[in-house]
Amino acid sequence: HNCGGVDVGQLLHDGHLIHYFPLHEQRDLEDMDKDWFKTFVMGRNIHKVRNYFGERIALYFLFMSHFIKWLLIPTVVGTFLCVIDLFFGTSNNFTAVFICIGVGLFSTTFIHFWRRKSHLYALKWGTFSMKKKPEPTRPEFYGVSRVNPVTSRVDRYYPWSERIWKVLFSYSVILVSLISLFFTVGVLMVLRHEFHKNGGRITFQVINALIVELLNTLFTSLATWLTDRENHRSYSEHANHLLAKMVVFKFINCYVSLYYIAFLKEHSYLFGVPMTCVNDDCLNDLGSQLAIFMLMRLTLQNMIELGGPYAMMWYRRMTEESAFNFDATLFTNPMTIMPDLSSPEKQSKKEDYDVYTDMDEVLILYGYSVLFVVACPWVPLIAIISLVLECFLDQKKLVLLYRRPFPDAASNNEPWDTAFDVFGMLAMATNTAVIVFSSNVFAGWNHFHKILLFMVVEHAMIGFRILIATLFPAIPHEVRLLAMQQQVMVHRHLNLGGEEDSHETRASAMMATAQPPPIVHDGDEEEFW
Numbered sequence: 001h002n003c004g005g006v007d008v009g010q011l012l013h014d015g016h017l018i019h020y021f022p023l024h025e026q027r028d029l030e031d032m033d034k035d036w037f038k039t040f041v042m043g044r045n046i047h048k049v050r051n052y053f054g055e056r057i058a059l060y061f062l063f064m065s066h067f068i069k070w071l072l073i074p075t076v077v078g079t080f081l082c083v084i085d086l087f088f089g090t091s092n093n094f095t096a097v098f099i100c101i102g103v104g105l106f107s108t109t110f111i112h113f114w115r116r117k118s119h120l121y122a123l124k125w126g127t128f129s130m131k132k133k134p135e136p137t138r139p140e141f142y143g144v145s146r147v148n149p150v151t152s153r154v155d156r157y158y159p160w161s162e163r164i165w166k167v168l169f170s171y172s173v174i175l176v177s178l179i180s181l182f183f184t185v186g187v188l189m190v191l192r193h194e195f196h197k198n199g200g201r202i203t204f205q206v207i208n209a210l211i212v213e214l215l216n217t218l219f220t221s222l223a224t225w226l227t228d229r230e231n232h233r234s235y236s237e238h239a240n241h242l243l244a245k246m247v248v249f250k251f252i253n254c255y256v257s258l259y260y261i262a263f264l265k266e267h268s269y270l271f272g273v274p275m276t277c278v279n280d281d282c283l284n285d286l287g288s289q290l291a292i293f294m295l296m297r298l299t300l301q302n303m304i305e306l307g308g309p310y311a312m313m314w315y316r317r318m319t320e321e322s323a324f325n326f327d328a329t330l331f332t333n334p335m336t337i338m339p340d341l342s343s344p345e346k347q348s349k350k351e352d353y354d355v356y357t358d359m360d361e362v363l364i365l366y367g368y369s370v371l372f373v374v375a376c377p378w379v380p381l382i383a384i385i386s387l388v389l390e391c392f393l394d395q396k397k398l399v400l401l402y403r404r405p406f407p408d409a410a411s412n413n414e415p416w417d418t419a420f421d422v423f424g425m426l427a428m429a430t431n432t433a434v435i436v437f438s439s440n441v442f443a444g445w446n447h448f449h450k451i452l453l454f455m456v457v458e459h460a461m462i463g464f465r466i467l468i469a470t471l472f473p474a475i476p477h478e479v480r481l482l483a484m485q486q487q488v489m490v491h492r493h494l495n496l497g498g499e500e501d502s503h504e505t506r507a508s509a510m511m512a513t514a515q516p517p518p519i520v521h522d523g524d525e526e527e528f529w
Contacts (some may be wrong), residue, residue, distance in 0.1 A: 005201055013137035019348045021403040028052050040395045041065060041388055046121070053398065054407025055127055059118060060355050063413055064362070064391050066114050071369070074106060078377035093153045096283075100435045104457075107370045107424035108465040111417055115474045122411040123479050129487070130411050135234035142231060158231050167241075170226040171475050174245055177219065178252060184215075185256050205289050207298040214252055216364075219249050239356055243415060246360060254293070258372050261286045262434050282438060287376035294368050294382040301361070301391055353402035358394055359416045362387075366420060370427035374434050375463045432457050 011017035030349050032048050039045040043065030050058035081095045085371040122128040134150070143158035188208055195204035222244040236467045261282055369383040436442055445453070473480075 009137050009139050019403075021347070022406060023344055024347060024404045025052075029449050032395070034401050036392065036395050040391045041068065050125055053405060054409065055122075055125055056408035056410040057353075057355055057398070057405065058125075059121070059410055060359065061391065061394075062118070062121060062433065063114060064387060066117055067110075067362070067366070068384055068387050068391075070106070070110055070113075071380050071387070074373075074380040075384050077102065077374070078380045082378040093222050095377075096435055096439055097441060099374045099377055100431045100457075103370055103373050104428040104461045105464065107427040108461055109468050110424055112419040112465070112469060112474060113472070114420075115412070115417060116472065116476050118412050118417075119385070119475050119479050123482055123486075127409050127411040128479070128483055130409060135236060137233055138235055138238060140228065140231075141233050146306070156233075158233070163230055166230045170212075170230060171246070173222070173226060174249065177222070177249060181215070181253055182256070184211075185260070188257065189260060201285075202348075203290070205292045206296075208257060208289070209292050210300075211256075212293070213300060215253050215297060216250055219253070220246065222247070240415060242356070243419070247363075247419060249362075250364060251367070255367060255371060258286060258290060259430075261289060262375070262430075262438050264414050270496065283434075284376045286372055286434075290368065290376045290379060291382070292373050294365075294379055294386070297361075297365060297368070298382060298386045298389070302386075302393055331455075349405045350401060353398060353405045358390070359413070362390065363416065363423065365390075367423050367427075370424065371430050372434065373427075374431045374439075428460055428461050432461075502510055 008017065008020050014022060026094060028048075029352055032045075032052065035045060039048055040061050041064070043062050045123065046058055046062050046065070049061055078099070080098060113334050119128060122130075137155060141156055141158070143156035145154055146157045147153070148155045148157075188211065192201075192204050192208070195201060223242055227242040227245065230241060232241060365383060369379055373379050432454055436450050436457070442450060
């Protein structure tokens with residue numbers, strides 16, 4: 001916020017300063033890029049990422065590494081069970097029960113063990129006991145100037161009485177968007193039925209996946225505009241309000257058609273049109289739609305993610321060239337435009353990196369990977385390929401296409417850890433419900449027995465989660481012990497000047513603790529003299 005007594009945030013806000021960022025160091029970039037798989041995918045050299053980009057980005061790639069490693073066993077088991085599904089011709093068979101149990105155990109413990117790992121690395125990096133501190137004001141924040149009663153410095157102030165109306169407007173727009181989304185999904189389901197009758201089932205599923213990605217992009221722009229309009233002071237407030245809007249809409253947009261196929265499509269009517277599944281097996285429809293969603297994110301989404309920064313750099317250079325009357329066409333090599341620019345000037349043409357966008361993509365991918373895996377056991381294989389590709393693209397963006405971000409100290413990935421945890425619990429309940437209510441495994445059971453079975457399995461999974469949390473606390477014992485030792489060392493050096501506790505302190509401690517009586521020999525005094 002302040003550098004050498006200069007209020008950089010105010011200068012950015014007023015437009016007197018165009019860009020403000022740390023410069024890249026080519027040697028460090030080449031070192032990380034050379035061993036990108038070991039550093040960004042496996043996480044073995046994650047300290048290099050932390051030393052260069054800061055804890056926030058290092059925790060993101062460490063989480064990706066944790067996710068990839070945890071998907072290895074589901075990938076092997078799911079691929080094997082997929083072969084059995086090919087023999088039966090459907091995933092609607094007895095193997096789905098084992099997949100349901102496995103994904104339930106996976107989704108309820110995945111984030112718990114990630115928290116244990118993040119606490120260990122936070123202790124190594126010195127952020128485990130980090131307390132919340134005042135954040136710098138966003139340059140985009142506007143308001144009236146006043147003397148801050150906390151810092152006694154002049155800053156900008158925007159009253160909540162004015163923001164509340166903008167927040168209400170934002171959620172009114174979101175409510176209208178959700179109603180429109182439900183109507184759009186209903187129309188799509190009717191069109192799906194028409195495509196099925198004409199043999200275009202796969203074609204429609206591809207169109208549906210494209211529409212989902214398009215709506216995600218449009219709502220991302222809308223939610224960003226609404227959140228910017230609310231004028232939040234700090235980056236964390238802005239990110240939390242944006243996450244609250246995005247999660248609700250994207251969850252419904254990405255998964256509502258899958259929920260409909262799994263639970264509502266069979267023997268139902270929509271706008272007076274009877275809905276049917278292929279061969280009266282909705283798990284086949286569910287599995288194929290899920291696979292196409294995953295393949296679409298693997299291909300189209302990554303192409304857009306990589307091409308977007310290149311397009312923005314090209315646009316900026318083209319507009320600057322036209323402003324300076326330089327000759328530039330669509331076929332001009334971007335690297336030859338303004339070749340006399342220095343390295344800082346070239347970096348100023350790049351975009352700012354925001355880890356929020358990448359975490360949002362991984363959260364959607366996690367939902368596809370665990371919510372309906374019983375209908376498509378080989379989804380973890382697509383997920384692990386997508387994650388490795390995502391790590392590769394993200395490190396390339398950081399190294400080549402984005403400015404170097406300011407290091408951001410962090411001890412965890414919140415609020416994303418909580419979002420992943422909620423998705424995990426939903427995955428446990430969803431897969432159990434698919435097996436109990438939608439598959440043929442328990443087709444002969446009545447509704448009361450099915451509901452009872454669902455409740456028993458769900459509570460058993462929750463009990464297993466509680467047991468794991470008891471046996472393996474979120475903060476490991478060795479981390480807690482080292483943190484306490486660190487606090488003692490800090491107290492000893494800051495409050496006692498590096499000296500041990502005083503004689504009075506140790507004496508009182510000994511008096512409070514039962515001590516064995518001293519042994520006195522009659523000859524001690526004579527021997528001493």
